[in-house]
Amino acid sequence: MHTIEADYLVVGAGAMAMAFLDTLVSETEARVVVVDRNHAPGGHWTTAYPFVRLHQPSAFYGVNSLSLGRGTIDQAGWNEGLYELATGGEVCAYYDHVMRQQLLPTGRVSYFPMSEYLGAGRFVTLAGTDYTVNVTRRVVDATYMRVLVPAMRPPPYPVATGTTCVPPNDLPRSWESTSMKRRCSSKIRNIFRTIAQDSFC
Numbered sequence: 001m002h003t004i005e006a007d008y009l010v011v012g013a014g015a016m017a018m019a020f021l022d023t024l025v026s027e028t029e030a031r032v033v034v035v036d037r038n039h040a041p042g043g044h045w046t047t048a049y050p051f052v053r054l055h056q057p058s059a060f061y062g063v064n065s066l067s068l069g070r071g072t073i074d075q076a077g078w079n080e081g082l083y084e085l086a087t088g089g090e091v092c093a094y095y096d097h098v099m100r101q102q103l104l105p106t107g108r109v110s111y112f113p114m115s116e117y118l119g120a121g122r123f124v125t126l127a128g129t130d131y132t133v134n135v136t137r138r139v140v141d142a143t144y145m146r147v148l149v150p151a152m153r154p155p156p157y158p159v160a161t162g163t164t165c166v167p168p169n170d171l172p173r174s175w176e177s178t179s180m181k182r183r184c185s186s187k188i189r190n191i192f193r194t195i196a197q198d199s200f201c
């Protein structure tokens with residue numbers, strides 16, 4: 001069992017945690033430990049469907065100290081004439097940059113990815129190492145919203161034995177499997193084409 005001293009323990013490294021961390025580190029001298037079971041910061045964006053995009057302009061999302069995107073207006077596609085909407089990949093790359101280039105270099109943030117928070121200041125890493133954090137100020141639960149995307153759970157309805165159940169957002173991933181390609185009817189192929197062309201949210 002290892003023990004760490006910190007002012008704050010933040011559970012989760014999703015959008016909410018990253019915004020909190022960014023402000024905390026910018027405006028105070030606090031030392032923070034961040035624990036997340038994912039391999040990278042960004043929360044559910046790291047597991048969302050492959051063609052996901054923000055539903056709002058990139059400029060209105062992310063952390064205070066760094067803009068997401070360049071505030072450009074899309075010149076083509078279904079979002080033509082409107083402010084850019086970051087893709088899931090761009091959102092993940094952005095949070096990775098914020099963590100590695102802004103937060104960690106301060107020397108006041110200790111980030112533990114692939115680690116499970118167990119409660120009462122304790123967490124365990126994927127490698128099985130146990131840690132206890134002695135927190136002088138607050139444990140911040142940034143998992144509070146309990147975001148659950150379909151990719152993170154089985155269907156919430158019964159599926160008959162022998163039936164292949166693929167939710168619409170998972171179609172691109174299924175298409176990558178050759179057995180699915182073989183079994184696909186031309187109607188389904190048209191759906192794939194529509195997704196590829198429109199890449200809607």
Ligand SMILES: Cc1cc2nc3c(=O)[nH]c(=O)nc-3n(C[C@H](O)[C@H](O)[C@H](O)COP(=O)(O)OP(=O)(O)OC[C@H]3O[C@@H](n4cnc5c(N)ncnc54)[C@H](O)[C@@H]3O)c2cc1C
Pocket residue numbers: 011012013014015016017035036037038042043044045048052053054055056061115116117118142143144145146147148149
């Ligand atoms: C498809 C989709 C599109 C969206 N688009 C938009 C948009 O355009 N604009 C907008 O404002 N919002 C959007 N949202 C809402 C989105 O949920 C929020 O913007 C935000 O990303 C939620 O962040 P969060 O930090 O609250 O939660 P999460 O992203 O769920 O992060 C919580 C983190 O906590 C970690 N965690 C949980 N329990 C533990 C534990 N015991 N130990 C260790 N780690 C743990 C998880 O691994 C996760 O990384 C969208 C949501 C979805 C699903």
